[in-house]
Amino acid sequence: MFTMWNVYRSSPVSKVTQGKYNPRKNILAVYFGYKDQVLEEEDFVIWGCTSCDTCDEMCPQHIKLSETFTYLKNESIALGRGPDSVRYQAKAIYECGKVIPRQVAIERRRKQLGLPKVVDPDIKEIQTLLRGLGIDKKVGIETLKLD
Numbered sequence: 693m694f695t696m697w698n699v700y701r702s703s704p705v706s707k708v709t710q711g712k713y714n715p716r717k718n719i720l721a722v723y724f725g726y727k728d729q730v731l732e733e734e735d736f737v738i739w740g741c742t743s744c745d746t747c748d749e750m751c752p753q754h755i756k757l758s759e760t761f762t763y764l765k766n767e768s769i770a771l772g773r774g775p776d777s778v779r780y781q782a783k784a785i786y787e788c789g790k791v792i793p794r795q796v797a798i799e800r801r802r803k804q805l806g807l808p809k810v811v812d813p814d815i816k817e818i819q820t821l822l823r824g825l826g827i828d829k830k831v832g833i834e835t836l837k838l839d
């Protein structure tokens with residue numbers, strides 16, 4: 693029988709961190725009404741999940757556990773918490789349409805390898821979508837500075 697204990701054992705992050713990241717604890721906390729306590733803990737308690745979906749694949753009842761972990765991350769951001777790296781990635785997407793902005797060195801290497809030019813994304817469309825979802829405000833994009 694698959695138990696919540698298997699969530700803990702199937703997670704590669706739990707293995708690598710020797711249990712510091714504990715998805716079983718997060719799932720049980722959400723389902724038993726202790727979500728707010730999890731959200732008050734250090735960021736790694738929630739953001740340790742890499743969204744690899746291994747726990748979803750291991751669940752014989754096809755429960756999408758990783759959706760609960762994504763929900764916790766979204767709640768964390770809505771509370772003004774979460775790692776700065778995630779905020780800066782969101783800002784890069786908002787301003788450049790990519791997590792890694794266009795770089796001359798990358799374009800030169802692509803040309804040397806005979807790869808086609810990367811087509812620039814429609815940044816106005818991306819910004820419209822992100823503003824429509826309220827992500828610009830949730831992440832505080834206006835206040836972040838990209839180097």
Ligand code: SF4
Pocket residue numbers: 702703704705706715740741742743744745746747748757758761
């Ligand atoms: S999705 Fe998150 S909790 Fe599930 S196995 Fe991957 S890292 Fe672990």
